Amino acid sequence: MNGEYSLDTTEGMAASGDPPTNNAVDDYDAEEALERQREEENKIKIKLKSFEGGVYECGLTAAKMSVMVANMLDALQETDLTKIATREPIPLQNDAVTNKALEKIVEWVDHHWDDPPIDPDFDDEKERRNEELSHWDKQFIDIADQGELFDIIAAANFMDIKGLVEVGAKHICNKIKGKSCTEVREMLKIHNDFTPEEEAAIHKENEWIYAKD
Amino acid sequence: MAEEDHNYYQQMAKKPKMSSIDEKSAAEECYPRDSLDRYGDDLCEEILSYLSLADCFRFECVSKQWQRSVYKRQHNLDVNRIFHDLMVPNDMNWEAFNALMKKLPNIRSFKMSVNSLTTERILHRLTAITIPHSPSYTEAFKPLIKSCTKLTQLSTFTDNLWYRYFNLSVLFDSDNQLLAKGLTHFELSYCFAEDLPLFKAFVDHYRHSLKSINISFTGAEYSVILCALRELSNLKNLRNLFVFVDTGIGSLKSFIDCMQRLATECKLLKRFHLVMSCVNEVTMCQIYHTMDRFAQLRGLRLFFENDDQIIGDEESLSDSSTGSESDDNSKLSSIDVKSTEEECYPKDSMDRFGDDLCEEILSYLSLEDCFRFEC
Numbered sequence: 001m002n003g004e005y006s007l008d009t010t011e012g013m014a015a016s017g018d019p020p021t022n023n024a025v026d027d028y029d030a031e032e033a034l035e036r037q038r039e040e041e042n043k044i045k046i047k048l049k050s051f052e053g054g055v056y057e058c059g060l061t062a063a064k065m066s067v068m069v070a071n072m073l074d075a076l077q078e079t080d081l082t083k084i085a086t087r088e089p090i091p092l093q094n095d096a097v098t099n100k101a102l103e104k105i106v107e108w109v110d111h112h113w114d115d116p117p118i119d120p121d122f123d124d125e126k127e128r129r130n131e132e133l134s135h136w137d138k139q140f141i142d143i144a145d146q147g148e149l150f151d152i153i154a155a156a157n158f159m160d161i162k163g164l165v166e167v168g169a170k171h172i173c174n175k176i177k178g179k180s181c182t183e184v185r186e187m188l189k190i191h192n193d194f195t196p197e198e199e200a201a202i203h204k205e206n207e208w209i210y211a212k213d
Numbered sequence: 214m215a216e217e218d219h220n221y222y223q224q225m226a227k228k229p230k231m232s233s234i235d236e237k238s239a240a241e242e243c244y245p246r247d248s249l250d251r252y253g254d255d256l257c258e259e260i261l262s263y264l265s266l267a268d269c270f271r272f273e274c275v276s277k278q279w280q281r282s283v284y285k286r287q288h289n290l291d292v293n294r295i296f297h298d299l300m301v302p303n304d305m306n307w308e309a310f311n312a313l314m315k316k317l318p319n320i321r322s323f324k325m326s327v328n329s330l331t332t333e334r335i336l337h338r339l340t341a342i343t344i345p346h347s348p349s350y351t352e353a354f355k356p357l358i359k360s361c362t363k364l365t366q367l368s369t370f371t372d373n374l375w376y377r378y379f380n381l382s383v384l385f386d387s388d389n390q391l392l393a394k395g396l397t398h399f400e401l402s403y404c405f406a407e408d409l410p411l412f413k414a415f416v417d418h419y420r421h422s423l424k425s426i427n428i429s430f431t432g433a434e435y436s437v438i439l440c441a442l443r444e445l446s447n448l449k450n451l452r453n454l455f456v457f458v459d460t461g462i463g464s465l466k467s468f469i470d471c472m473q474r475l476a477t478e479c480k481l482l483k484r485f486h487l488v489m490s491c492v493n494e495v496t497m498c499q500i501y502h503t504m505d506r507f508a509q510l511r512g513l514r515l516f517f518e519n520d521d522q523i524i525g526d527e528e529s530l531s532d533s534s535t536g537s538e539s540d541d542n543s544k545l546s547s548i549d550v551k552s553t554e555e556e557c558y559p560k561d562s563m564d565r566f567g568d569d570l571c572e573e574i575l576s577y578l579s580l581e582d583c584f585r586f587e588c
Contacts, residue, residue, distance in 0.1 A: 129262075129263060145247070146247040147245075147246035147247035150246065150247060150248075150249065150251060150252070151246070153252075153256070153260070154251070154252065154256065157256050157259070165256075165259060166263075168260070169259055169260040169261075169262070169263045170263050172249075172260050172263075173260065173261070173263040173264050173268075176264075176268070176272070177264070177265070177268055178268070180271070181271065181272060181274050181275050184272060184275050185275055185276070188248065188249035189245060189247055189248035189249065189250070190248065190249050190250055190275055190276045190278075190279070191248070191250055191276060192275070192276055193276055193277045193278075194274060194276070194277065199274050202273055202274040202280070203274065206270050206271075206273065
């Protein structure tokens with residue numbers, strides 16, 4: 001999906017606010033009503049507070065992409081959603097949720113909030129796993145500062161935003177695909193805690209696989 | 214940690230607490246922010262789950278954490294793809310294969326092609342085999358059944374419209390001796406009155422052990438169907454039954470009798486799927502009402518057809534709270550079987566290997582089976 005396109009549609013719909021079309025089938029109507037509700041809810045802005053204290057605004061529907069945030073909001077049992085907007089910012093108590101990371105996360109959910117929800121009955125997980133990242137996601141996740149990248153993934157994992165963790169995981173896997181162990185260790189700054197003997201043993205065990213290449 | 218590195222480590226982040234599994238977390242260890250070491254095993258597993266299996270092998274020696282994590286989320290193994298030429302020709306690399314099984318503890322589905330030169334060595338290890346429906350494959354497979362000592366499930370790729378299964382003779386040798394004795398699931402096409410003696414022998418042996426059977430009466434005469442259904446009620450341990458009838462039924466009463474007998478005899482039956490064509494509405498209703506008698510039923514699917522017009526469709530039994538669910542969420546293994554079959558079909562280019570010696574044999578291993586596999 002193209003970033004600008006989705007931005008345009010959201011703004012366009014919000015501005016015009018047409019009544020729903022009447023001559024559609026019931027199912028379609030229900031779907032559209034739900035979409036409209038999500039859209040309306042996303043206009044309500046809630047505040048999220050990072051571990052470092054920075055406060056960021058985020059659409060309600062978008063924020064609910066974080067299962068953790070959604071659960072916290074549910075726990076409030078607030079029927080008047082607009083009141084949520086005036087509440088204290090929601091604190092995110094994990095040191096990975098830095099200001100920068102939260103800023104990026106809000107950017108991501110704001111872009112993806114209208115993604116169709118994953119249907120567990122029909123979604124072919126294998127296919128989704130193998131699917132390449134969208135252009136927007138690629139640019140989004142291509143972050144020079146590796147510490148920040150890891151913050152974002154850890155924070156997304158903490159906030160339980162599956163889609164974003166997936167983007168991060170795919171990004172990292174794409175980078176290390178086909179590289180040697182030494183390169184991977186250097187790149188991801190992983191400490192090699194094997195003794196040379198242990199490493200040699202693994203190499204020997206996997207010999208038949210390397211021989212294939 | 215060397216002292217001169219001190220500045221470098223100033224930017225350290227504490228290990229996130231979500232790593233419930235990581236035994237090190239108690240030690241208050243610190244890792245640099247930009248090192249992947251800061252992640253716990255769970256996040257590490259998640260990230261590495263997007264790697265191909267080939268990359269997994271190479272990265273096993275990156276660190277101990279990676280060694281622990283790298284194979285955890287690999288659930289599907291396509292042996293053909295991993296082994297390429299190693300497997301398909303004559304020499305199956307057993308050492309390699311066993312090593313692979315040890316490494317991959319969480320494999321749920323498993324797919325391989327085997328030609329007959331290797332089949333004899335692998336067959337005794339398989340617990341479930343699926344063969345494409347075609348007389349030549351079945352014929353080629355038949356002599357090998359005897360070596361499948363662990364075989365419990367024998368099924369075939371079905372084309373969903375016609376339900377063509379095995380002919381019963383596949384399980385019997387020329388002296389009418391039963392070849393496979395440990396089955397729990399079988400799929401059978403039953404068309405002629407001549408099948409009855411074999412079927413009797415089959416039922417006799419499996420009276421207390423067969424748990425699941427698919428039986429298709431494509432084009433069978435009504436009397437043949439009745440005999441078979443009566444015989445079927447002797448399978449006391451049946452949990453899952455599928456019946457396909459495409460010829461009309463003669464006397465409704467005798468059919469209902471058969472159903473009632475099934476209901477009283479097969480007390481453990483949990484899932485029943487009945488597909489019938491050439492049935493009118495009255496018959497359908499009556500058959501439906503006999504279903505009340507199946508006390509243990511958790512999932513029921515009825516499909517009636519009358520001159521291209523579908524009158525009845527899926528029904529779920531209301532006498533149990535899990536009624537509708539259990540039908541949809543049938544056990545993982547059976548879902549697995551289905552999806553792997555579907556995947557396999559397009560790739561089903563066994564013609565490549567030339568002759569009827571080639572067989573596509575699939576085995577779906579549960580975790581348990583995997584371990585069994587190792588020895």
